[in-house]
Amino acid sequence: MLRREVVILKERKMIMLKKISKDDHRKYNFYNFKELGLVIFLVLLCIIFQLINPRFLTVENIKDLITNTAILSILAVGMMLVLVTRGIDLSIGATLALSGMTSALTVSKYQSLSPIVAILIGVMIGMVCGFIVGLLVAKAKILPIIASLGMMNVYRGLTYIISGGSWVSADQMPSSFKSIATSSILGINNLIFIAIIIYLFFYYFINYTRTGRQIYAVGSNPDSAIITGIKIDNVLLMVYTIMGLLAGLGGVLWVSKFASAQGDTATGYELTVIASCVLGGVSIAGGSGKIIGVILGSLLIGTLNNALPLIKVSSFWEQAIQGFVILIGILINVFVTRRARYNNLKRRALINGGE
Template identity: 60%
Template sequence: MQNTVVRQTDSGPRLNEKKSFLANLSKFRELGLLGFILVISVVVQLRNSSFLTIENITDMLTNTAILSILAVGMMLVLVTRGIDLSIGATLALSGMVVAQVVSHNPELNPLLAIVLGIVIGIFCGGIIGSLISALGILPIIATLAAMYIFRGLTFTISDGKWISSYQMSESFLRIGTGSFLGIRYLVVIALIIYAVAYYFINHTRTGRQIYAVGSNPDSAKVSGISETKILLLVYSVMGGLAGLSGVLWVSKFASAQGDTASGYELSVIAACILGGVSIAGGSGKLSGVILGAILLGILDNALPLLNVLPFWQTGIEGFIILFAVIVNTLVKRSVERNNLLRRKI
């Protein structure tokens, strides 16, 4: 009996000393991602001195702004164990409708154009959220169907035609090209979204409930959390951000097309995965998602500067995403294993 007690007493410190490196890594995942971004930046700068110029950094931040805004919404969706494949189509639909309204009403206030885009996005996201929360349709099925429907609506509304810069007002185009105190409006809008999302996730009851639903839906239900309301909210927020991004996209590129942002949802999901968001739900940090979007933006900008062929650019990005998924999986398993051992002790 005494020997048994000694063994149990001695096992505690030994297990603590042998904590998995991967388990510890989970606490500093964002720091590691930041370090990786800095290493890549230094390497590219050594190969091409134009990479870290003020002008190029400004371009990278501007080009990454829309991606990071969408990634914030996608993070909330993934946290609830869902996915949204329709955001590219929602973006295109919102952008096309707003572009047509602006072309027929040149005096329209740019803020009203932004509000219109957000409303369209929320409506689209609300439909998807209702299908998933009320009817119990799988997120991947509901959003895939919505993607085709919204994309079809975009082509129908536009009659297959483009809307170009000469059909848009100068004030509307300034949303994507103008600046405030030397900072592009796109970056300013993205920073506002980050601040609101940070407060919502960390300092509101609803923000905590979103993570509770993703971590353990059954326990959340027992605690009185309405999964239906949470899912409807999350997909509506995702839709609203996609609608906003549609306005920003059309203003930035001065063009509205039926195939705008086709396949862009995959880049958004990739940014979330790189940032450490678990597809299994329940975990993900805003800082990681932003860094994931920045990493993708850096790769898109740096690889052409290094004269890497387009095929290899896609392959390299895919390899980095796969590596991130493997690391995240190993980290999660290691954390779960250590938690299980602690409970047994």
């Protein structure tokens, strides 16, 4: 009799494991739906825009689209790390402007300065800005939105102060500096080339390093992260510094691309970067986000920015359409989060029921 009960329990356990396996498989497909859905949405948009204006899918326009999206996607990678830790950085537009202005003023005064040095100057300024925000969040325990909002105004003010309210024009910049964003490597525009390097580096960093996994652990469950020995303060300080670094790099690339440095450069750009992340499936509640997602989210916004003027949509409608798309992305994000939570609860119930 006892042997028969053991056999029955084993059979129930096998059935339960099969159910869990099927549930995990469905959940895996569901998670990938975010990226797949974004790809399908992009393809449909491209088809619609091409039907309206046949010039949209020309090789030249596609190159322009990807090039113009490169800086946005670079910043989105950094913002993804911040959002994954349940944070936010509203200062990146001002950090970008300050870094770009500092580099532009430096090269305008020292015309023979190497472009590499100009990039390093911008990156260092950005790192310092990000580090300060990180200190306020990690050490002073100030809410990320408050800390970054305050420093946004400080950095924007510093940009106007060091420039004296004036701007650096193209004729004040050496051609070597302007070529940073306009020249090519192996036939690929430098902006795209730099963006690809950053994608690959951070893809490896977050997926195959201990520190990268700690970032997700902090965002998923801070209390559990502390118990396992993760120093949350150091992780937060690191992600905000990385965000500042990428914003500093973006500032140099921005000024080089447009051959102009102004005090109001990239005003409000932080919202576009955040939108790219949200559209790419990065959870604003923390703990979830992929590099491929933020790239696709950036491409979606870049596609809208590129195509809407081509089909003669007014600037007012451009903002309305972008806002509508962002809202859809947020709703999808909320739906996916709730669905994932439901799947986890269901899986636990199956396991507990089989014990």
